[in-house]
Amino acid sequence: MKDLRYTRFLGFISGLTMAFTGAIGMIEVFNQRTLIDPFLTMGTLMLLGIPAVIGVVAAKGRSNPLEGPTRDPLRGALAGLIMGLIAGVFASLFVLLVDTVDLTEFFPNLRPAMVDAMTFGFGVPVGLAVLSAASGLAGAAGGFFSGMSADIRRGMGAALAWVLGFSLLQGVVADIVEVRTVIRAIYSPQDGLQWWAALIIGALAWWLTLRYQGTGKTFAKRVREADPKGSLRRSLIGLAILMAVFLPMLLGGILNELLINVSFFILMGLGLNIVVGYAGLLDLGYVAFFAVGAYGTAVLTSPLSSTVNPEMSWWLALLVVIGLAAIAGILVGTPVLRMRGDYLAIVTLGFGEMVRILLLSDWLTPIFGGAQGIRRIPGIPIPFTDITISGVDPQLFIYFTLFFVLIATYVSYRASTARVGRAWAAMREDEEVAEATGVSTVSAKLLAFVTGAIIASFAGALFSAKVGAVFTNSFDLLVSIVVLLVVILGGMGSIPGIYVGSLVLIGLLGGPKSPGLLAEFGAYKLLFYGAILVFMMLKRPEGLWPSKLRSRELHIGELSQDAWLEKKGEFSSADGEEATV
Amino acid sequence: MALLEISGLSKAFGGVQALRGLDFHIDEGEIVSVIGPNGAGKTSFFNVISGIFSPDEGSIIFDGDDVTHHAPSEVTQRGIARTFQNVRLFANMTVLENVMVGQHCRTKAGILGAIFNTPSQRAEEEMIGEKAREILSFFGTRLAGYRLDQPAFALSYANRRRLEIARAMATEPRLLLLDEPTAGMNPRETIELTGKIGEMRDDRGLTVVVISHEMNVVEDVSDRVVVLDHGVKIAEGGYADVSTDDDVIEAYLGRPAESDDD
Numbered sequence: 001m002k003d004l005r006y007t008r009f010l011g012f013i014s015g016l017t018m019a020f021t022g023a024i025g026m027i028e029v030f031n032q033r034t035l036i037d038p039f040l041t042m043g044t045l046m047l048l049g050i051p052a053v054i055g056v057v058a059a060k061g062r063s064n065p066l067e068g069p070t071r072d073p074l075r076g077a078l079a080g081l082i083m084g085l086i087a088g089v090f091a092s093l094f095v096l097l098v099d100t101v102d103l104t105e106f107f108p109n110l111r112p113a114m115v116d117a118m119t120f121g122f123g124v125p126v127g128l129a130v131l132s133a134a135s136g137l138a139g140a141a142g143g144f145f146s147g148m149s150a151d152i153r154r155g156m157g158a159a160l161a162w163v164l165g166f167s168l169l170q171g172v173v174a175d176i177v178e179v180r181t182v183i184r185a186i187y188s189p190q191d192g193l194q195w196w197a198a199l200i201i202g203a204l205a206w207w208l209t210l211r212y213q214g215t216g217k218t219f220a221k222r223v224r225e226a227d228p229k230g231s232l233r234r235s236l237i238g239l240a241i242l243m244a245v246f247l248p249m250l251l252g253g254i255l256n257e258l259l260i261n262v263s264f265f266i267l268m269g270l271g272l273n274i275v276v277g278y279a280g281l282l283d284l285g286y287v288a289f290f291a292v293g294a295y296g297t298a299v300l301t302s303p304l305s306s307t308v309n310p311e312m313s314w315w316l317a318l319l320v321v322i323g324l325a326a327i328a329g330i331l332v333g334t335p336v337l338r339m340r341g342d343y344l345a346i347v348t349l350g351f352g353e354m355v356r357i358l359l360l361s362d363w364l365t366p367i368f369g370g371a372q373g374i375r376r377i378p379g380i381p382i383p384f385t386d387i388t389i390s391g392v393d394p395q396l397f398i399y400f401t402l403f404f405v406l407i408a409t410y411v412s413y414r415a416s417t418a419r420v421g422r423a424w425a426a427m428r429e430d431e432e433v434a435e436a437t438g439v440s441t442v443s444a445k446l447l448a449f450v451t452g453a454i455i456a457s458f459a460g461a462l463f464s465a466k467v468g469a470v471f472t473n474s475f476d477l478l479v480s481i482v483v484l485l486v487v488i489l490g491g492m493g494s495i496p497g498i499y500v501g502s503l504v505l506i507g508l509l510g511g512p513k514s515p516g517l518l519a520e521f522g523a524y525k526l527l528f529y530g531a532i533l534v535f536m537m538l539k540r541p542e543g544l545w546p547s548k549l550r551s552r553e554l555h556i557g558e559l560s561q562d563a564w565l566e567k568k569g570e571f572s573s574a575d576g577e578e579a580t581v
Numbered sequence: 582m583a584l585l586e587i588s589g590l591s592k593a594f595g596g597v598q599a600l601r602g603l604d605f606h607i608d609e610g611e612i613v614s615v616i617g618p619n620g621a622g623k624t625s626f627f628n629v630i631s632g633i634f635s636p637d638e639g640s641i642i643f644d645g646d647d648v649t650h651h652a653p654s655e656v657t658q659r660g661i662a663r664t665f666q667n668v669r670l671f672a673n674m675t676v677l678e679n680v681m682v683g684q685h686c687r688t689k690a691g692i693l694g695a696i697f698n699t700p701s702q703r704a705e706e707e708m709i710g711e712k713a714r715e716i717l718s719f720f721g722t723r724l725a726g727y728r729l730d731q732p733a734f735a736l737s738y739a740n741r742r743r744l745e746i747a748r749a750m751a752t753e754p755r756l757l758l759l760d761e762p763t764a765g766m767n768p769r770e771t772i773e774l775t776g777k778i779g780e781m782r783d784d785r786g787l788t789v790v791v792i793s794h795e796m797n798v799v800e801d802v803s804d805r806v807v808v809l810d811h812g813v814k815i816a817e818g819g820y821a822d823v824s825t826d827d828d829v830i831e832a833y834l835g836r837p838a839e840s841d842d843d
């Protein structure tokens with residue numbers, strides 16, 4: 001009885017979510033993209049993915065946390081089916097409402113096209129039944145598979161992930177120049193994966209996962225045992241760097257463009273990570289330092305900036321900009337020295353906006369060009385040659401961004417393991433005690449702000465050289481928030497986490513001003529940013545690739561002394577992974 | 582001359598006068614206990630000395646220098662280290678790292694040294710690690726071996742107390758302020774730590790001020806006992822004298838019943 005009530009509740013949630021995705025026009029937009037030719041579009045996936053995922057939840061029921069979920073495919077399927085049907089009926093009622101009452105005047109998305117999209121093109125009477133039934137089946141499938149044995153679940157998961165990966169990332173795969181013809185055969189001439197290719201990829205992924213499951217871990221362990229000094233690991237890093245050197249040549253312009261954007265956010269993420277992740281100072285105005293870097297470079301190098309016009313070379317300008325960023329770091333850091341937590345966040349948020357408004361102001365228009373911005377910023381000259389590299393050649397420009405990403409990574413890594421890093425960690429743990437233990441929190445905070453600011457100014461300098469022009473709208477609050485999201489998604493205090501976070505967030509969804517691989521998400525980017533943030537905070541607050549310090553911090557309750565001893569092995573393996581960066 | 586010379590120290594929190602014109606001194610190599618009932622101002626006294634609170638009035642002279650309104654980190658730098666009543670470790674850092682932080686004010690490598698991995702920075706890091714291990718070895722095997730790399734929160738309560746003392750010792754202080762170092766320890770651990778406090782003075786030349794509620798610790802360890810009540814010093818002297826002092830007994834137990842007759 002209790003279980004049924006829970007199932008019903010999940011059904012309503014699921015139906016509400018389905019109706020919501022329809023009402024904001026998402027299904028319609030996503031339907032334009034075919035994932036698997038001829039039957040699966042992204043809209044269908046979105047619409048039926050909701051009951052499928054919630055079906056998994058429904059199948060688990062409200063199990064006793066001590067006993068763990070009871071796994072029974074048929075009971076799971078039944079729970080999923082009931083849940084899915086409730087959801088489907090709920091969503092159908094919504095569609096019926098939209099179909100009968102004309103609401104387009106108030107909600108422009110609630111139009112016949114939406115009804116079409118949500119009923120898979122079958123129209124009202126038939127389509128409603130199809131929607132309900134499909135939703136029920138999706139829920140049942142979710143429930144059924146969650147009840148299967150671990151092997152099947154793992155195989156199924158891998159198959160789904162690979163098929164979705166191949167179909168969603170069609171743009172990437174097709175943009176890899178060298179293997180274009182071979183790879184392209186698996187895609188249909190219109191759009192989407194061929195249905196037979198989807199089957200093959202799924203089956204292959206399933207088989208490979210089961211065949212090699214667990215070997216990854218033992219392999220990693222074997223490597224660690226055979227290679228206690230880590231020389232092999234070091235050569236692997238070397239290999240990764242080598243790959244980074246050649247990868248841009250293999251990729252087309254679009255992907256390189258995207259990678260440049262990703263690297264900008266890796267750079268800023270690494271910088272913010274020093275401030276937020278290491279020193280524990282929540283800075284919501286981080287974009288200010290990015291703006292200092294970009295506008296500094298623009299004013300110093302562009303022949304068009306009206307009053308101040310030194311027309312320096314980019315490298316010389318970079319040196320000046322580093323100095324400017326350091327000053328900006330101190331300017332922002334000093335007044336907030338005594339603030340913590342929420343107060344610090346609010347004040348820094350204000351600083352970030354102040355910088356943008358100052359750049360726009362009439363008062364500084366002679367220097368910064370106001371709303372006109374500064375244009376004709378030259379590219380980056382390569383020393384001792386006549387070559388200048390700018391954003392028109394992303395295949396070459398990416399090397400500059402990668403170079404600075406490497407520098408920032410190295411700086412972060414060295415600083416975090418040294419005396420300053422310990423001071424930051426101590427300050428983040430307990431500021432008062434750190435101070436009483438002889439750590440001058442004033443200088444530790446300022447150092448964190450200055451280091452973070454300088455790294456952001458690298459990103460700014462590269463940004464203005466790449467785009468060739470700067471406008472204030474590239475430096476709004478959203479940038480600060482997205483950089484913070486990158487850090488949270490990847491894992492605060494974790495260097496590899498920043499890479500992962502930036503690749504996932506900026507690479508897939510896109511940055512605040514730039515599209516990602518899943519261009520369809522464009523209009524709903526903010527929705528997804530928010531959803532990701534909420535999900536991460538609830539389910540995985542330590543991030544995708546957490547630092548050992550953070551995961552300890554967040555799971556402090558789970559790790560009593562004895563549990564820690566048992567888990568010791570796990571911790572040391574996590575340490576090993578982090579050491580590879 | 583006294584190592585620490587405090588005169589007329591006052592501190593109020595709103596309407597609560599935590600310290601009222603307190604005079605205190607301690608000589609090099611002395612172990613002094615500060616006792617008093619709850620709310621007597623003992624911890625406030627430590628907080629003011631270590632710079633966490635700035636006093637309203639009075640002066641604190643440490644080794645001839647006025648440290649009255651200095652920041653806590655400066656006070657620590659000059660050689661006064663402390664522990665906290667409710668153990669405050671850097672819970673997620675390892676045991677070794679906790680102690681290494683203590684060395685912060687005795688070392689100077691900056692971020693540039695770290696980035697360029699200079700020989701002096703490497704030598705310093707090595708020295709910090711070695712010193713930290715050496716200080717932890719003060720507690721024998723309790724904080725050695727695999728425990729070095731354990732996060733501090735995984736330690737037992739007594740070990741946390743020991744680690745906090747080790748962290749304070751790592752700042753290479755001349756004066757160590759211990760706030761209830763034996764609270765929550767069992768009798769055996771208490772005796773062990775009492776012995777360690779003696780060793781701090783005898784082997785390491787530290788001057789120690791101990792706040793304690795456990796009278797056997799106070800009796801064993803102190804050269805001199807200072808009794809506070811309502812922020813005022815009500816008695817001072819050897820343990821035997823203080824423990825029989827009428828004012829002290831009154832402060833702890835209240836006014837004796839027979840005196841109601843007066």
